[in-house]
Amino acid sequence: MSNNLIVSPTALGFAVVLVVIALAINLKEKIGLERDMIVGVIRAVIQLTVVGYVLTYIIRVDRVWLTALMVAIIIFNAAQNAKKRANGIPHAFPISLLAIGTATLLTIVLLVVAGAVKFTPSQIVPISGMISSNVMVAIGLAYRSMNTSFHDQRQGVLERLALGANLKQASAHIVQMAIRTGMSPTIDSAKTVGIVSLPGMMSGLIFAGVDPTKAIMYQIMVTFMLMAATSIGSVIACYLTYARFYNSDMQLR
Amino acid sequence: MTAIFEIHSLGYQPESRPILADINLDIETGSNLTIVGPSGSGKSTLLRLLATLLTPTSGEILFEGKPQSALQKPQFRQQVSYCFQQPTLFGETVQDNLQFPFEIRGKAFDQELAEQSLTEVDLAKEMLTQPITELSGGEKQRVALIRNLMFTPKVLLLDEISAGLDADTKAVVHRLIEQYRAKGVTVLSVTHDETEIAAADQLITIRDGRLEANHE
Known part of the structure; x- marks a missing residue:
């Protein structure tokens, strides 16, 4: 079951295109959120990566x-x-x-x-x-x-x-x-x-x-x-x- | 006669410029005191200090011999009723406003008393259920006034309440206040109105935050 659930890093890399679309719209319409968007994307990636490893550890030791x-x-x-x-x-x-x-x-x-x-x-x-x-x-x-x-x-x-x-x-x-x-x-x-x-x-x-x-x-x-x-x-x-x-x-x- | 308020070297200076300074005044129980003076001289501030809506920065005010700072504010304010120049009605209907004095005293709403109070200021009883957005300025002021007077206070502080009212409404307001004065309520008013000044028992003038003259 879990095999079909894995999103490969390559797939994620391609998904960055979605962020690029959002950024392009933002720049074209002069919404001024590009900085926040980039910060948001980077934070999300880092925070979720960290929490993924932390949760794996917490679930494994189960204390x-x-x-x-x-x-x-x-x-x-x-x-x-x-x-x-x-x-x-x-x-x-x-x-x-x-x-x-x-x-x-x-x-x-x-x-x-x-x-x-x-x-x-x-x-x-x-x-x-x-x-x-x-x-x-x-x-x-x-x-x-x-x-x-x-x-x-x-x-x-x-x-x-x-x-x-x-x-x-x-x-x-x-x-x-x-x-x-x-x-x-x-x-x-x-x-x-x-x-x-x-x-x-x-x-x-x-x-x-x-x-x-x-x-x-x-x-x-x-x-x-x-x-x-x-x-x-x-x-x-x-x-x-x-x-x-x-x-x-x-x-x- | 005993003094209901004793004001000792009262000052109010929230920032660098003093708004009131060195006010000394005794206000007798049951008196009718009118405070006059140029705009911005500190008259309204004096009323707000008496109402505990502001706190003095120097000196003190005694109410019935006790320092105001030691009194329970809600109970004190229920007895010393401050009326605003441009009152705001709250809730949705007239009844929401007249119910509030009952609510804060933990009493059940007395509809008969509310209706009777409306008729005392020449408003129809049916107005009780009327939305406040439909009232004219004069009607709002009358509703606000009976909201203050539903439970007879010991002192009534009137901050230019007749300013901007038409002659008829003014007459109704004057008549109502006269009724409460006759019941022994102490009335302190700030006004620019000539007829009110002429009717005053006691007149004091505040100029640049200081008590100028005490005409008996």
């Missing part, structure tokens, strides 16, 4: 502590990236770490307890990556939404404070909006899964020769798990973040 370390590294990197999208919100890194960590670990524990996945590196590591990256995107969007709302709706927040609202009451509408924004990609993709996209997990299994009816079971599990994880992550991140927009005298910063 709990090593698997846990890999999960921790994934969560840490995701938090670092989410922090970049927070655009100056104080303490964004610890908040992101807590949100992504809790969402990822809680979801994994539930999946392991339910017997949906086994605690082996070949299952835990990819699943952690999937969850963390989705939570990272969700809270990144939530941060952006909060930054925009606190800026655009400044007067409304001031009025609520002046009426005697506490910070939670003055921010409730903004927090709700941010959670909604953070979760919307997950919900949208849950709605279109199967009719528009055949997502990565399921496609991978079908590629590997697994019966599509079995592959969808995994995809359904992934859909459930991402919904849980992005909602847990967004709620934690938003509830820990809104107060950062105020000073200790309950005034807007």
Whole structure:
């Protein structure tokens, strides 16, 4: 089965033509992304090569502590990236770490307890990556939404404070909006899964020769798990973040 | 009469230029104080400091004898109600706005009281369900005002609330404020309006961030 799955280095070399097409369009239309595209391609090649060897090693030695370390590294990197999208919100890194960590670990524990996945590196590591990256995107969007709302709706927040609202009451509408924004990609993709996209997990299994009816079971599990994880992550991140927009005298910063 | 506010050498200087400096003033409970002065002299800043929407950079303000810094801000702001010159209504309907004062006090919405409050400012009860986007400027200001007054505050801070309103709306607003004054609410207003200045019990002038004269 695995024999038909090997993409030879020569084949990959030819696939570079695809990047060249993208670059050519970019240059002709003066989009100005050529630098980012080249950096992106080079990073993808290096990062994936490294992770390929690292995963091979982790799966071969199969130690709990090593698997846990890999999960921790994934969560840490995701938090670092989410922090970049927070655009100056104080303490964004610890908040992101807590949100992504809790969402990822809680979801994994539930999946392991339910017997949906086994605690082996070949299952835990990819699943952690999937969850963390989705939570990272969700809270990144939530941060952006909060930054925009606190800026655009400044007067409304001031009025609520002046009426005697506490910070939670003055921010409730903004927090709700941010959670909604953070979760919307997950919900949208849950709605279109199967009719528009055949997502990565399921496609991978079908590629590997697994019966599509079995592959969808995994995809359904992934859909459930991402919904849980992005909602847990967004709620934690938003509830820990809104107060950062105020000073200790309950005034807007 | 006791002072509801005691202002001691109050200053506000967020950057290099002071906006208010060395303000000393006692405000009696139940008084009607009007603050006048040129634009940019610091009048609104004084009201915002009293409302705890800004924090003094020097001096202090006592409310009922206690330093403002020691008070719970939400409870204090519910009693000392600050009204904006150009208020923003929030949510979607008039009801969303009138419900908010109940929500923040953990109380169930009293529709009858809300409708009655609307009629007190010459607005129809049916307006409760109206989308806020359909209201005129004068209607918005009246809704905002009853949002502040639904639960009678101890102090009302009015920041040029009648500026830009038509004569009819102004009259309604003046009548409403007079009603609350009669109930013993202390009213502090910043205004450029001649009739409001003429009706003031006590007038103070702020010029270049300093208290200029205290006309009794």
